[in-house]
Amino acid sequence: MSEIEQKLQTEAKALLEQGKVDYIIGFTQGSLRFTTTPLITRDKGDTESLVINPFIVNNLSVYLNEIKGRVGIVAKGCDARSIISLIQDEQIIREDVIILGVPCPGIIDLGKIEKLVGTDRDKLDDITREGDRVIITTGKEKKEFPITEALFDDCLGCESPIPQEYDILLGEESPLSRNTELSRSKIKELEDMPPEKRWEFWKSEFSRCLRCNACRQVCPACFCERCFVEESEPRWISPVPRWQDNLMFQVTRIIHVAGRCTDCGECERACPVDIPLRSLTGKMAEIVDELFHYKAGTDKDAPPLMTAYEPEEAEDFIR
Amino acid sequence: MSQESAWEPKILAFLCKWCSYAGADLAGTSRKKYPPNVRIIKIPCSGRIDPLLILKALRLGFDGVLVSGCHPGDCHYQTGNYRARRRMALTKKFLEYMGAEPQRIQASWVSASEGDKFAGVVADITGDIRKIGPNRLFADERDRTEVTDRS
Amino acid sequence: MSRKRQRTSYDKTMKKIKKKDIGNLLRQWQSDFAVFTPSRKSGTARMEEWDGQDTSFLEWYRNTVIPPKGNIFPNMEEMFSFHKDGEGYHLELPAQDEAKHLIFAIRPCDARALKIIDPVFQDAYEDNYYLTRRENTLLVGLGCTDPHESCFCTSLGISPGESGDVDLMLTDIGEEFSIEEVTEKGKELLARTEGLVEAAQPDELRTRESREAAAKKISRKLDTTNLKERLLSSFEDKEFWEKAAAKCISCGICTFLCPTCYCFDINDETSGGNGTRFRSWDSCSFSVYTKMPAENPREDKWQRVRQKVCHKYEFYPRLFDITACTGCGRCIRLCPVNWDITRVLESVPEETTAQKENRNAN
Numbered sequence: 052m053s054e055i056e057q058k059l060q061t062e063a064k065a066l067l068e069q070g071k072v073d074y075i076i077g078f079t080q081g082s083l084r085f086t087t088t089p090l091i092t093r094d095k096g097d098t099e100s101l102v103i104n105p106f107i108v109n110n111l112s113v114y115l116n117e118i119k120g121r122v123g124i125v126a127k128g129c130d131a132r133s134i135i136s137l138i139q140d141e142q143i144i145r146e147d148v149i150i151l152g153v154p155c156p157g158i159i160d161l162g163k164i165e166k167l168v169g170t171d172r173d174k175l176d177d178i179t180r181e182g183d184r185v186i187i188t189t190g191k192e193k194k195e196f197p198i199t200e201a202l203f204d205d206c207l208g209c210e211s212p213i214p215q216e217y218d219i220l221l222g223e224e225s226p227l228s229r230n231t232e233l234s235r236s237k238i239k240e241l242e243d244m245p246p247e248k249r250w251e252f253w254k255s256e257f258s259r260c261l262r263c264n265a266c267r268q269v270c271p272a273c274f275c276e277r278c279f280v281e282e283s284e285p286r287w288i289s290p291v292p293r294w295q296d297n298l299m300f301q302v303t304r305i306i307h308v309a310g311r312c313t314d315c316g317e318c319e320r321a322c323p324v325d326i327p328l329r330s331l332t333g334k335m336a337e338i339v340d341e342l343f344h345y346k347a348g349t350d351k352d353a354p355p356l357m358t359a360y361e362p363e364e365a366e367d368f369i370r
Numbered sequence: 371m372s373q374e375s376a377w378e379p380k381i382l383a384f385l386c387k388w389c390s391y392a393g394a395d396l397a398g399t400s401r402k403k404y405p406p407n408v409r410i411i412k413i414p415c416s417g418r419i420d421p422l423l424i425l426k427a428l429r430l431g432f433d434g435v436l437v438s439g440c441h442p443g444d445c446h447y448q449t450g451n452y453r454a455r456r457r458m459a460l461t462k463k464f465l466e467y468m469g470a471e472p473q474r475i476q477a478s479w480v481s482a483s484e485g486d487k488f489a490g491v492v493a494d495i496t497g498d499i500r501k502i503g504p505n506r507l508f509a510d511e512r513d514r515t516e517v518t519d520r521s
Numbered sequence: 522m523s524r525k526r527q528r529t530s531y532d533k534t535m536k537k538i539k540k541k542d543i544g545n546l547l548r549q550w551q552s553d554f555a556v557f558t559p560s561r562k563s564g565t566a567r568m569e570e571w572d573g574q575d576t577s578f579l580e581w582y583r584n585t586v587i588p589p590k591g592n593i594f595p596n597m598e599e600m601f602s603f604h605k606d607g608e609g610y611h612l613e614l615p616a617q618d619e620a621k622h623l624i625f626a627i628r629p630c631d632a633r634a635l636k637i638i639d640p641v642f643q644d645a646y647e648d649n650y651y652l653t654r655r656e657n658t659l660l661v662g663l664g665c666t667d668p669h670e671s672c673f674c675t676s677l678g679i680s681p682g683e684s685g686d687v688d689l690m691l692t693d694i695g696e697e698f699s700i701e702e703v704t705e706k707g708k709e710l711l712a713r714t715e716g717l718v719e720a721a722q723p724d725e726l727r728t729r730e731s732r733e734a735a736a737k738k739i740s741r742k743l744d745t746t747n748l749k750e751r752l753l754s755s756f757e758d759k760e761f762w763e764k765a766a767a768k769c770i771s772c773g774i775c776t777f778l779c780p781t782c783y784c785f786d787i788n789d790e791t792s793g794g795n796g797t798r799f800r801s802w803d804s805c806s807f808s809v810y811t812k813m814p815a816e817n818p819r820e821d822k823w824q825r826v827r828q829k830v831c832h833k834y835e836f837y838p839r840l841f842d843i844t845a846c847t848g849c850g851r852c853i854r855l856c857p858v859n860w861d862i863t864r865v866l867e868s869v870p871e872e873t874t875a876q877k878e879n880r881n882a883n
Contacts, residue, residue: 082859084670088859092764250507258563263773263804265857279422317857321857323777342463343456360453362442
């Protein structure tokens with residue numbers, strides 16, 4: 052067990068024992084290889100199964116919207132930003148949350164690993180990070196790659212490896228492997244396309260959408276008790292999964308969460324039909340920064356983006 | 371039956387009740403000439419605008435959407451138009467990134483006394499939309515529920 | 522007219538074909554059928570109409586993401602259209618999809634799944650949309666050689682290597698596939714297919730070995746001992762179900778990608794007096810699934826999770842004598858939070874939490 056895991060288990064157990072929290076939310080070993088799964092527990096015995104490793108991908112802050120009570124929550128830098136955003140929106144009270152901050156060197160993207168070695172994840176024996184390399188073992192064969200080829204695009208553009216808000220920091224900052232160009236390469240590809248081709252691209256992507264709502268459900272910023280999709284009087288969006296309505300749903304959703312979306316990438320990861328949603332959320336985060344010099348979840352005292360305004364701004368398109 | 375040569379832009383305008391709608395009224399009572407291509411929906415404030423409304427309008431087949439409100443500082447509800455400004459800016463830029471023609475989404479500040487301006491805005495926008503052609507963003511030959519009646 | 526498939530006993534001949542000649546086989550079949558094969562062309566692995574050329578799916582295919590149920594029971598289906606005039610409403614049915622389809626390389630789990638949901642569409646009411654397509658779709662199975670770590674079909678009485686739920690069954694025997702007739706329809710098709718060779722004894726042996734090997738490779742096991750009883754007795758155990766449901770995020774991935782889930786929603790899209798009635802997939806995981814004006818009996822997540830589990834493993838078997846799960850593992854593989862039904866089922870207690878506490882207290 053690593054030092055950071057040891058510290059996490061000790062702190063989490065203490066929080067429950069001392070009655071400082073009602074629940075601990077963290078990660079534990081999943082039921083598939085190289086997979087972790089959220090652990091939500093009131094039982095101090097369960098804290099012994101908490102883990103920290105390069106596969107703790109979930110943004111656990113999504114559970115803060117439904118948990119009632121005080122929570123000790125494991126948060127990477129990106130997750131902490133979501134927590135801050137929820138505090139800004141007054142969805143949670145800062146005092147009700149004890150943030151167990153995880154300094155994160157980046158999370159491994161199993162999809163990228165599979166492409167690098169041309170093998171499905173359940174046929175691999177080991178994936179280990181060593182410094183700025185990743186070593187993938189299958190049987191006797193070991194393959195090595197630069198870690199930047201194995202991390203999520205999101206992590207490659209990470210600006211907050213240490214959570215900006217925490218109560219207990221579980222470890223030292225580890226060197227982050229960044230490559231901003233790579234992290235927005237898909238967005239760049241789209242920007243370079245002529246507009247009609249871009250629309251055709253999204254038309255084709257959204258033809259696959261099943262309307263499973265995973266993107267919405269996994270998103271901490273989507274906390275509306277009644278989503279616009281569920282309105283039937285008037286019916287804004289047909290539940291029938293036509294690409295037009297799928298596209299309309301996603302575009303509206305992304306504009307609705309603008310300024311609260313931290314581009315954590317969970318929507319893209321959750322999508323069962325591989326729609327590249329981060330090419331939308333990432334661009335929205337850039338637009339928000341460009342227009343209003345605002346980054347979601349970086350300042351818990353700042354007013355939420357869409358409730359704030361400057362007397363003079365963004366006038367150029369208005370007649 | 372619609373024919374491309376007979377196509378007339380159909381523009382949906384959300385006008386705030388206190389300023390822009392009054393301005394449109396003034397254009398009417400002053401007998402200002404402006405293109406008949408705009409269909410008006412009165413909203414209490416430009417701050418009522420949800421990007422959903424704009425997208426729904428485009429989905430239904432409107433060729434353009436206009437949102438018009440009070441000038442910054444003059445909003446009847448103090449801050450509604452500031453919110454609208456932020457939302458419109460994001461919506462426009464985002465849809466442009468997705469590949470939609472940016473001229474389909476327009477915004478203006480028109481006060482109750484600016485009947486002339488309103489007429490001018492409608493004329494300009496109608497011209498813009500005429501140039502870029504009918505909205506085929508959500509068109510799909512197989513989709514029978516699309517609004518195809520352009521009469 | 523019974524729409525159930527007839528399994529007849531007759532002399533079953535086994536044929537075989539070289540893997541590299543599969544294209545020729547499929548092209549032959551294309552003259553009579555719209556042939557569907559595993560494909561990633563749309564961006565997600567599903568059964569799509571074959572382009573007449575590309576058999577590279579044989580290299581990557583383990584199983585599709587979207588199950589073949591989507592080909593028989595699509596996510597978006599027009600039921601009828603209507604228009605109103607002076608005399609009232611007039612309904613127009615869509616042109617019935619009477620085309621003959623062939624799904625190539627369906628896995629035993631997915632083929633069984635269709636058998637499992639057949640009763641739903643022909644029990645109290647004959648659903649012609651589903652039944653017509655089902656009747657007109659020939660299934661050519663392909664036995665697994667490489668199950669996922671998430672597969673647990675053997676625990677549910679399904680063999681990854683062979684199937685009685687298809688019309689023809691292919692097995693990987695090295696450089697070739699052996700082809701076994703399963704139904705009369707399959708036998709008919711095979712009889713008029715050219716380019717096949719009679720399988721010999723060694724081929725039959727290799728077929729058996731391949732099937733046994735596949736079953737051995739299934740690493741995930743589900744202990745179904747007393748499962749129905751445990752589910753019934755712990756139905757009211759709110760504490761257990763709350764804990765079991767805690768990490769679920771109530772999306773619809775597991776249900777949409779499950780080959781035995783069949784819930785659908787019906788909606789009318791109208792414009793004036795005209796419109797179309799559609800059906801589309803629905804999910805009991807959605808929070809609004811049972812929402813009604815007065816109340817929502819499954820408002821809480823744990824109630825929905827409990828319902829899904831009990832439906833598959835207790836209610837459905839009670840109605841139709843078969844478990845509504847084939848162990849295909851898609852729900853486990855694709856759940857964003859790795860919620861694992863096998864883990865939950867194994868932890869369903871013999872007694873409720875309250876009973877346990879009582880027992881411990883005494």
